[in-house]
Amino acid sequence: MFNLSGFSRTIIIILIIFVLGSIFISLLPYMILAGAAIWITSKIFKYFKNKREVKEEIKVETIDETFDELKKDAIDVDYQELNKK
Numbered sequence: 001m002f003n004l005s006g007f008s009r010t011i012i013i014i015l016i017i018f019v020l021g022s023i024f025i026s027l028l029p030y031m032i033l034a035g036a037a038i039w040i041t042s043k044i045f046k047y048f049k050n051k052r053e054v055k056e057e058i059k060v061e062t063i064d065e066t067f068d069e070l071k072k073d074a075i076d077v078d079y080q081e082l083n084k085k
Helices: 005-061 067-072
Strands: none
């Protein structure tokens, strides 16, 4: 007679794919929201971390010398113009 084992196996595979697809589609909005929340949180943490590092760099780079002390190290160069012939 007619063999139904191949037909039933195909139907079961199609039903499993359909159930997994519907579960994935129903969870997809939550996965997108979770991914966006993680991305935004990481951006916020990086912003504050970079802001703190920039402030530390500015503190290190401040110069305590006055303009007169810096002027002592300047090289004064004398020059003279040459006549064009």
